[in-house]
Amino acid sequence: MTDAISSQEFMLIDWIRRLGGKRMPPALLSRLREEADGMPLLEGLSADERDRLLRLAGDLLLAKTITGLEDMAVDDAMRCRLALQMALPGMNLGMRAYENWREAVLYPAPFVVRNRWQDGMGLAHEAEQVLIGQAHYQGPLVFSWPDVNESPLLDGWNVVIHEVAHQFDMLDGPANGAPPLHKGMNRQTWSQAWNQAYRQFCRTVDHGVEGWLDPYASENPAEFFAVLSEAFFEIPHLVARDFPDLYGLLKLFYRQDPAARLPRVAEDALLPPPPPDGMGHG
Template sequence: MGWLTDWRRKRVLSRHRMDDALWKAATGGLKFLPASEKLKSLVLLFLAEKEFSGAHGMEVTDAMRVSIAAQACLPILELGLDWYAGWTGIVVYPGDFRVRRAELDEHGVMHEWDDELAGEAMPGGPVVLSWDAAANDPYINVVIHEFAHKLDMLNGAANGMPPLHAGMDRRAWKAAFDDAYQGFCDAVERSQDTWLDPYAAEHPAEFFAVISEAFFEAPRETRRRYPAVYDQLRLFYRQDPAI
């Protein structure tokens, strides 16, 4: 069915054009986005294939859709929209939202609690975002974060190891990320300044998502602080934003 998808996408691009005023309104504050017609085309396809819905009375405007789509498409700019295949929904809350959790411990006791989140990516399901977090946090990008999780999940589990391209060295990836993650966790434990969000110490999957945010929003500083990790992300995303 790949030919049908290609045909539909060509038809979308032949019939639609990104409105310049809308693009400027939606992305004018996102200085890390490249001035790229390729990105605009990818956003048009993303908007054609994904479904946005608001929660808790949130009205998702066209500018919000374009803003979220542009940030979501940045990681796949050189990979293609098929990397986001298999799901359609994007749910937008006005602010942080609560998710009920339950876990059975080793003694068979069920524990339940509420998590307050700014975003969540569900395996095979939607991406859920807080618009307040998506719009207002410099150098913390909840959209890139959650969509990095979506890429990470393509190998079956969010573990900080997305499917690597042919020619990439799994051992080099693991060595770079293991060393950086361990050093980061040690710094968090010692209450040192970590530059990255300390939440990245929660799990290797969170470290991958957080450092993906930094790779796109603060690439030169990421390259300076984590050169080996930056090099692996450069190979994976097929982009070199520090140039």
């Protein structure tokens, strides 16, 4: 076992050093391994899957800038913890899925943004909102570090996966819950299944029915896709039970089957959703 691990580590170090002429210190690769070992989110990955995940996380660390704001220092452990979570959704998609952004920004706490929007009558509104994550079209990913740090638990909440899902959604334009699909996937099948499930979920929220899925998913189709994506990677058995058609489509899109590798999480063990005026995603 020791010899196999050492050989695999040597191959990864050699590969990372050759990538684009850049070099990653072996200590950083060791930190990636250490962080991965402590993440419940990554339980059950095969040796090949773990290898792909580490390679992609290394790619992201080399290609993307991770910046701390408000005088927050960002160390290697933080960078690796963020990169591994960013890499998981794209583990079988590759770096092309991450091509429309260059920077991740970390705040030391939830942050305040001022949003402007127009209602159905054409009236302009403006208000402040406290967020734990935000994705910008062709722009940076923004996170609250405490929430990134706590996201690898299997509790159905993962701000990193949520915002990465938005970025995947925005590969062909502003987020709308309809990301560009792979060859062989049918757009009409995707649209029908997601639109039907979204309308049904909105009806349950409107009637005050509480369940395991964050009611924030009813905000719009883009949030529905992002919230289901984080649930897909953390509590996949519940997604497969209550949204079987969407689970099948997410398997095709992410080219992963988390329910085949992760333990079941009891519904009553999940944290309750936040109040309507609580902190949210962007």
